[in-house]
Amino acid sequence: MMKTVGEVLITLLERRGVAHIFGIPGVHTVEMYRGLDGSSIRHITPRHEQSAGFMADGYARATGKPGVCLLITGPGVTNAITPMAQARADSVPMLVISGVNRAATFGHEEGYLHELPDQQAMMAQVALLSQTLHRAEDLERVVDRAFAAMTGGRPGPVHIEVPLDVMKQQIAVPPERAEVKIRRMPDPALIADAQARLSKAKRPLILAGGGAVGAADALQTLAETLDAPVVTTTNGRGILGGHPLCIPASPTLPAVRDLMADADVVLAVGTQFGRTDYDMYDDGEAPEIAHLIRIDCDPVQITRGRVPDMAIVADAQVAVAALGLQPQTSEGESRADATRISALNSLDATYQSHIDVIDTITQAIPGVRIVGDSTQVIYAGNMYADIAQPWGWFNAATGYGALGYGPSAAIGAALGDAAPVVCITGDGGLQFCLSELGTAMDETTPVIFVVWNNNGYQEIERFMVDHDIKPEGVTPSAPDFAAVARAYGMPAERVEGIDTLGSALTRAKAAGSAYLIDLIVP
Incomplete structure (x- = not known):
């Protein structure tokens, strides 16, 4: 034909x-x-x-x-x-x-x-x-x-x-044929060497990035066998979500850095060691690591960032599953618990209140996927947020950092998977793509858009003030977001203060459709 x-x-x-x-x-x-x-x-x-x-x-x-x-x-x-x-x-x-x-x-x-x-x-x-x-x-x-x-x-x-x-x-039209599946298999000699090193570790630690998402189950089994805490980066959040060994905190935080420095063997799976994950504030104080084993699917990527003592180039799921070990104890849960508490307490009151907002969302909508834009709550969550499932938290506030990402990415996520989706976007970021509220209605994607409305680019304004720069260009005017949403046929409401969010989310969830909450915050 x-x-x-x-x-x-x-x-x-x-x-x-x-x-x-x-x-x-x-x-x-x-x-x-x-x-x-x-x-x-x-x-x-x-x-x-x-x-x-x-x-x-x-x-x-x-x-x-x-x-x-x-x-x-x-x-x-x-x-x-x-x-x-x-x-x-x-x-x-x-x-x-x-x-x-x-x-x-x-x-x-x-x-x-x-x-x-x-x-x-x-x-x-x-x-x-x-x-x-x-x-x-x-x-x-x-x-x-x-x-x-x-x-x-x-x-x-x-x-x-x-x-x-x-x-x-x-x-x-070409005839149909079987798709070629490509999976990098680990070198058995390297796996055996890694097993030997991990089995001797007294204070093992696992770092899990976005590349470890597909290996989440195998990683949990390995962590439990090793009794090793697991630190998840922004894109790794949700791996071991809620588990006693999970530390859902940024490696930038001092408590996590101390844990990394104290570990005698660190297994890093699918993480780039990018600066926005490991040195967000560019202070150059990321710790030395005594012994680093890296698993990555890309032989070039594994040469970037931290140079490993052992490099295993392989599919993360295959490599982690191959690391079968005898159960051991290393006080992993107590080390993880102490690090979680210290990491959270190291954040200022504002960030902690923003983390409470994230907890409000996850409690109001079980199994929710939170997709974010570059806005204050998302910055706080990238520092600390315990998320229930892999890819249950992602945003553009690290790495390339594109503003206006969240609303559109949330629509794409809702189309691809049945999990409920909440998009957290700022009043500035939403104006990059405000018209996509129409796409959400066209495609009947039940995304709940939470607009963190602080009347401008407040995070940048604070940065300017902290560096003795007179704020300029940080207060773009915003429309009545609820009115704009209703103009597209989307139910919407405007509420004031973060203590009103829980009840608004309940109403949004009950609507069963795309919904916008314009949350006015100080």
């Missing part, structure tokens, strides 16, 4: 298990949209291509599958660069497929619509792989290569561009 490249592309994505595509159609992609007719893939239309990327990001974190965007050439892909950079910083698999002008026009700058001097070269700066489909018959290989790049090592964003003339060419 002969079909256009655009149609066959959709068929190949469908075979790969793609269930949702985020995009805004344009004349440079309509041929690919032809393939959606009769497909099982659901198309989601945001109001802006940046939001499409953030929705794909949230979808990928909630499902563990790549988020897919379909975007026009030129402004479509340039609008997606920010979410691609966020996905790269946080190792999130994202596939961005775009159109591009005819290959014969490349580099001539003759004024074609949406023309860029070299779109592929530009996208290659943020993508793990960016490739132009020059020949129609290479389509299946290019798609295979894209998925291998996204999932074969450290995950991240990948870009495929299809020239307008190639998009319309007719090719045969």
Whole structure:
């Protein structure tokens, strides 16, 4: 059967298990949209291509599958660069497929619509792989290569561009075949060496990052066997959530640093040792580690950050499961408990009150996934927040730090998974993507949007004051958010003071639909 490249592309994505595509159609992609007719893939239309990327990001974190965007050439892909950079910083698999002008026009700058001097070269700066489909018959290989790049090592964003003339060419639909699964297996000799070192440890410690999410069950078994505390980074929150061995606190905090310094063997699983996790305040006081074993799926990534005494390049779940040990005791629960108490007490009263807000949300809505923007409550939660399940907490306030991430990512997460979703966003951050409230209503995603409304960029204002800088540019005016939400047909209310949040959440949960709470805070 002969079909256009655009149609066959959709068929190949469908075979790969793609269930949702985020995009805004344009004349440079309509041929690919032809393939959606009769497909099982659901198309989601945001109001802006940046939001499409953030929705794909949230979808990928909630499902563990790549988020897919379909975007026009030129402004479509340039609008997606920010979410691609966020996905790269946080190792999130994202596939961005775009159109591009005819290959014969490349580099001539003759004024074609949406023309860029070299779109592929530009996208290659943020993508793990960016490739132009020059020949129609290479389509299946290019798609295979894209998925291998996204999932074969450290995950991240990948870009495929299809020239307008190639998009319309007719090719045969390839026969179905088994998908190639890529899992890095650990070196048995290294596993044996790690077992020996861990079995001799008197004060073992585990550090779990976002790359350990898929190994959460195996990690819990190992932690219990070793009697080892587990420190979770921002993207690792929810691993061992609520467990006596879990320390849901930032490695930046002095109590956690003391625990790291005291450990005689540290096993770091799927963590980048990024500065925003381990040295948020850039004080350069991250401790020395006596003996560090790192497990990471990427041989390049394992050379960044802390240099390990032993490097195991492998799939986290496979490697952790292979570390079978005899049960031992190391006062792990008491060490974890003391660290949790000290870490929480080291935070000032404001941060502790914000952590109480997070606890209010998790108690009001069991099993909730909290997706955040860069705002005060999220900063506090990144320092300390006990979350029930992996990927139950994520945001853009670390790593690349893109403002306006939360609302769109929350919509993507709600589309990908049935867990209830609460988005915490600031009054400034929501205005980056206010129109996506309409997308939430279009797609009937029951996200509860909590607007932390402190009348501006208060965190930045405080930073300016603390550094003897006269505050400037930190008080952008905000609309009546509840009125805007209701204009989209979304139920909404405005409440004052954080003590009102619990009852508002109860009403929002009962609504069973998208809901906005404009929370006015001092």
